[in-house]
Amino acid sequence: MKPVVGITMGDAAGVGPEIIVKSLLSKEIYDQCQPVVIGDAKMLERAVGVTQADVAVRAIKQIADAKFELGTIDCIDLDLLPADLPFGQVSAEAGNAAFEYLKTAVELAKEKKIQAICTAPLNKEALHKGGHMYPGHTEILADLTDTENYAMMLTSPKLKVIHLTTHVGLIKAIEMINPERTYNVVKLAHDTLTRAGFNNPSVAVCGINPHAGENGLFGNGEEEEKLIPGIERAKEEGINASGPHPADTLFFRAGRGDFDIVVACYHDQGHGPIKVLGLEAGVNITVGLKGGVIRTSVDHGTAFDIAGKNIADERSLIEAMKSAIELAPRE
Structure with missing residues (x-):
């Protein structure tokens, strides 16, 4: 039916x-x-x-x-x-x-x-x-x-993005991110795409800081504290996850097909690239x-x-x- x-x-x-x-x-x-x-x-x-x-x-x-x-x-x-x-x-x-x-x-x-x-x-x-x-x-x-345990996912014909945080200020968003949230959203992305027919979907996580912190050069170790433990936990469970990647190149790489979905850390980090591709093509999906x-x-x-x-x-x-x-x- x-x-x-x-x-x-x-x-x-x-x-x-x-x-x-x-x-x-x-x-x-x-x-x-x-x-x-x-x-x-x-x-x-x-x-x-x-x-x-x-x-x-x-x-x-x-x-x-x-x-x-x-x-x-x-x-x-x-x-x-x-x-x-x-x-x-x-x-x-x-x-x-x-x-x-x-x-x-x-x-x-x-x-x-x-x-x-x-x-x-x-x-x-x-x-x-x-x-x-x-x-x-x-x-x-x-x-x-x-x-x-839910997340906002945006899709367009060339790019899929899921968010760790959404409608909060930037400082609050960074405070809210922790390894458990990172793991949960990576898993939601994996499970959603698997149900949609993707075989071993690749999930790429954005960094919080410029150049994903560049080994401590930028920021205060947020990638090491908030993102990497969650990514590693997902990988241990067999999820094809990677990162954190520098945001200034990750969306380009995902758009050309290197990754199936990007995990964005905060609202504008994920929404901006989708909307650049055209408001008429974007779809918002609530996952989980x-x-x-x-x-x-x-x-x-x-x-x-x-x-x-x-x-x-x-x-x-x-x-x-x-x-x-x-x-x-x-x-």
Whole structure:
């Protein structure tokens, strides 16, 4: 059977509804999965008007009511937002709604009614105003699934990156890194790629300091203290891990095929190279969630500045849906 993919609307004041509508015009997507949106039907209908798409919106209350027909978007309608929600403005209502969409999707995934979650972007300021004090999707998902050992993974056609830390300041990120975290993320990278069909995937770990510390010349021994013991532990278990490597050359080497995935130490170290390759190609994947919950996402934000103008690019969401389809369980 084709997997059922739940697409959460994210912050409806942003480009989420528009890119969802544009993505679900694709016959290729319907050929590969059964998509259902989790959000507000009225926001999708407004997006249909903005995009002038030849598609209808069907408001439903449960997965069993979905028909999964190209030309009609099935939407589990939580009906949380006013029809005149302003585009491009931070709103507590929209922030709370984005959380509730995701919570509903997780509940459906736990019940095996959907096989994967694909998320449109949310706005962190709106999320906080709505009463949900999380840094982003990844941390919400970890909390809702009671998962402690998880990581953010970014993929593009030429590069895969997984992170030791994400949405924290640089000084805090370095404090948070330790051998146990290094080992866990290396193992998550190995296990994820192995399940995806990679044979003995090669996992390369970035250094924290310039030139990976260059044997103590730069930094205060962070590589030796925080990274190397975790890498060695993984290698002892038969994982094809290496590093720490200098970050200024590692991403180039991985991009040309020397390694299957890079372990980045902090947010910008990993996000920068992926985004240089093109926002339309990047996909964000949450790795390690309990219960086998699969989650993929666009690798861009709510783009408030262009919301409601019919210029948002849907290609990253299409790539995220394809990744969700690829990773979804088929039991």
